[in-house]
């Protein structure tokens with residue numbers, strides 16, 4: 117069985133968000149921060165970024181309970197100008213810090229034309245599309261990057277040095293047209309997809325990773341002991357270096373091999389860094405003119421004839437937006453392993469009743485509907 121054909125069961129997204137919020141409150145977060153983290157994870161699941169969805173709940177809770185992540189962090193602004201801020205996230209949840217940072221960057225961009233916020237002393241911040249999408253919904257162009265523990269070999273190296281160093285940008289689109297939201301790891305695939313495949317007992321395709329001896333592997337365990345590969349060889353490797361500079365070197369956060377791992381690490385906080393940039397297009401070009409140009413390009417792209425084997429040309433973020441609409445209606449497909457893990461975490465924190473209500477069918481959709489959701493979701497890829 118591969119990562120693409122596991123049996124999955126649909127769970128109502130609102131119920132899942134409420135359950136995850138209860139879990140994070142029980143783990144010590146404020147109601148507001150718990151809602152932000154839970155909302156982020158469920159949004160990732162809705163968009164089909166399952167590797168950064170509620171499957172992360174257990175490790176987030178584990179690190180909160182061991183005090184490796186501060187449940188009630190104190191953010192500190194270390195330096196600030198009208199266009200920039202350097203934020204110490206107080207070792208708090210990365211998602212909370214990243215939302216705050218992008219909001220600050222967007223506020224500055226709305227006022228001055230550009231805003232950049234660099235973050236250090238932070239933690240795993242999940243799916244970057246969430247933050248660039250936040251800025252796009254305010255009419256701003258945006259960019260986000262984060263560092264991650266070493267797991268990817270730079271081009272030509274046998275051992276990991278960079279993280280999977282993701283980068284996301286978003287372009288605001290006019291009217292009813294969805295914003296263009298691009299978001300990718302600079303590795304061939306996000307390491308989370310390998311972690312999820314291991315959790316689900318699935319193999320991975322050749323080309324995603326090397327084992328510890330530098331050989332191609334389809335075994336997620338072997339891959340997690342070895343290294344993931346950069347996207348497009350030297351090109352992905354070069355982009356990963358830029359992400360490292362923006363996220364870690366600028367902020368003074370740990371970088372690459374100096375970042376303690378998220379998993380199997382009960383000793384050290386991660387000390388991660390992120391970078392957020394928001395730009396107001398209106399400082400360069402009249403707003404309506406830019407909107408018309410984006411609209412025209414989007415229309416031209418969508419009208420291009422599809423290549424053999426493709427249904428149509430999609431814009432970045434379109435497959436995820438379509439998947440989210442489908443999953444909102446039909447439920448979020450969660451594997452038995454992820455459901456079991458959520459039940460176990462909820463049990464440890466005394467919120468098992470909520471878990472039973474959401475995961476055991478009361479708020480779920482029938483597996484048949486979830487299966488339908490699944491096949492429809494894969495179409496545009």
Ligand SMILES: NC(=O)c1ccc[n+]([C@@H]2O[C@H](COP(=O)([O-])OP(=O)(O)OC[C@H]3O[C@@H](n4cnc5c(N)ncnc54)[C@H](O)[C@@H]3O)[C@@H](O)[C@H]2O)c1
Nearest residue numbers: 242243244264280282298299300301306430431432433496
């Ligand atoms: N926080 C971290 O440490 C960390 C590390 C690595 C990755 N991530 C996250 O993992 C997630 C997954 O990354 P990924 O590299 O697997 O992304 P992916 O390969 O699924 O998608 C990459 C981009 O390609 C676009 N795309 C996909 N199919 C398309 C199509 N048919 N037409 C046009 N565009 C299409 C998507 O919209 C997306 O913007 C991202 O959200 C990333 O932020 C986070």
